[in-house]
Amino acid sequence: MRFTILLTAILMTVSAARAETFDSIAAVINHEAISCYDIQRETNDALKQLKASGAEQQASRAEIGRRILESKIVNTLQQQEAAKLELTVSHEEVEQAVQNTERQNNLMPGQLEQALAMQGMDFDEYKNKLRDQILVGKLINVAVRSKVNISEEALREYHRKHLANPKPRREVQLAQIFIPLSSEPSPAEVTLARNKAHDIHAQLSAGKAFRQLVALYSESPERQQDGIMGWFMEGGISQRFTPALELPIGAVTHPIRSPSGFHILKAVQERWKEPEATGESYDEVHARHILLQIPSFSDDKTRLKIRQRAERIAVAMNGASDEEFIARAKESSQGPSASQGGDLGWFRRGMMVPVFEESAFALNAGETSGVVESSFGLHIIRTVAKRHVDPNSLEAHRDNITQILTNVDMQERLPRWIEGLKSSANIEIRDCSSLDALPLPAEPKSPTQKSAQDAPGTTEK
Structure with a gap:
């Protein structure tokens, strides 16, 4: 009996500590709370990762x-x-993304879940x-992106x-x-950020590993990928960042000021792209x-009705203007x-x-077809325009150039949009420091998962 009472007392003590942690609020964003527990848990994970990487904290x-x-x-x-824009993600979209990840990493279907489990990661959490x-x-x-012109x-x-x-x-x-x-x-904020960037640059010049300083200081979305932004060539990056394209591999720029902050760029790898x-x-x-x-389960009578409707539309669209076709x-x-x-582009x-x-x-430009049947159903086709394309012409590369220049614009526009979200929101920051000493509940460890202390340290080449 005494054992049962003692065990209950211990559980009540632990539960109280966890309740205090869970109930403590780190921030409230437009009436939605972020718990201190989540911040502490992720901070612990980040510290373990830094230690495992060999970083001197x-x-x-x-x-x-x-x-x-x-x-x-x-x-x-x-x-x-x-949520305001009523955007959603379907189960099918998530499954497709999982399949794409498996394909990109040369994994067989179902192996991604196994690979994550070996790293101690929950598959459902990964999918979320x-x-x-x-x-x-x-x-x-x-x-x-839709506002880029x-x-x-x-x-x-x-x-x-x-x-x-x-x-x-x-x-x-x-x-x-x-x-x-x-x-x-404010001028004081700019000075503080500039001094911090110059201090980081000094540490890099003294031989500190770039990816470790990324983990310690960087606040870009690429932080989780060692700061890797992607591959760039002349014309495909904001003008202010073009000096980075001239760097030898392994070198870094001095801090570069942009409307959103200060950037230190590193040339990680290079490759030469031959002209097509x-x-x-x-x-x-x-x-x-x-x-x-035409639904696959349709009987002959239903198929006939759908075709008759298509033929009526084809007759109505014969000689119609492009605006009338668009409306229909x-x-x-x-x-x-x-x-x-109905626009299919070029x-x-x-x-x-x-x-x-x-x-x-x-069809000639401006003409409309009769009913054309394919495996997708019944089509009424309108040819809007026709052209002959030289493979080196602007028209042949228009879509690709548009995507490149849109990405360049996004490098400036996206950080400003994020800051706009923050400035227009009601954000209340609270204090979690009094809970720093509270132990987090131990998480179960799979037999194949090593502790952070067991993980071999790595250093940047």
Whole structure:
């Protein structure tokens, strides 16, 4: 009996400590709370990772906790903004992302879960984080990327400088350490951030490992990937960062000021991209369509009704203006392009099912087809325009150039958008320091999982 009472007392003590931790609030963002427990748990994980990497800890526990809290605040704001816009992520989208990850890492279906388990990671938690990433990606596309407008002049200038006379071009993989500034920083804030950036640069000059200083100080989204931003070449990066493209491998820039903060860039790797071989010229068409789908379970009577409806639409659209076709496509089409007035953009031969492209290429610009049946259903096709394309022309590279220049614009626009979310939100920061000494509950460790103390230390080459 005494054993039972003693055990109950111990459990009550532990539960009280955990309750205090769970109930303590680190921050409230538009009435949504972030718990001190979550901040402490992730701070512990970050400290273990730093120790396992061989880093000599230079940032305090409080500093690391502050950066983790800042990251969670931004994520919470993004999730709230996505909810306002009624953006969602389906189960199918998450599963597709899992399959893509397995394929990119040469894993067989189902092996990703096993690989994560060997690292002590919960698969459901991984998928929840993946869902968050997909949702934030959708939000950024809607709220930021969709507002980027690349001018015709910018497209022509990029083509003239980099593609009109193709030659080998150097690509550099860049990493960064980022020290942020608020949207309207005071002179004192700018001075503090600048001094911090120069101190970090001094540590790098003294031989400190870049990726360890990323873990200690950087506040960019790439922090979890050792600061790696991706591959860049001339014309594909913000003008202020172009000096980084001239660096020898392993070298770093001095701190670079941008509207969002201070950046220290490192040239990690290089490669040379050869110009694409000049191909033959080809024809393209710009087409719209109205699609009526025929369910697989349809009987002959139902199929006949759908075809008769398609034929009526085809007759009505014969001789109609492009505006009238767009309106009818938005009203009647059952294809994914319906909301864009049935617009399929420009395509060349081999990009559509044969029966569809044969009809589209046979029409003159401004003409509309009769009913064309494919494996997708019944189509009424309108050829908007036709053109002959030189493979080295601007038109052949337009989509690729647009994507490159959009990414350049996003390098400046995205941090400003994030700061805008923060400045317009009601954010209340609270104090978790009194709970720092409370032990976190031990998490179960799989037989294959090593402790942080057992993990071999690594150093940056």
